[in-house]
Amino acid sequence: MDTIIEFALPGLATALVFYILVMAVPFRDYLLEHHAYVDVVFTGTLMYLLAGTYSGSMTAAIGGIALSLLLWTSKWLFIPSEEAI
DSSP: OHHHHHHHHHHHHHHHHHHHHHHHSTTHHHHHHTHHHHHHHHHHHHHHHTTTSHHHHHHHHHHHHHHHHHHHHHHHHHSOOTTTO
16 A cells, blocks of 8 residues: 555656646647647656656656546646537
């Protein structure tokens, strides 16, 4: 149980902080439309920064998955679809 918290908590916290930053920038809609690129850059940067340990890789992977889910759901919440217009 402790190892799950050790990996998940830093990854989720990092993803949440980055998500808040994405929502605060003026070009939020552009980032949400291209969320796949943001996911790859975010996860790759975390992998680079936390490289060298298994826990660092797991933290980066969990953070990348969490940010991917947050951005994917935000895309449907904040960007109106063409059918709704």
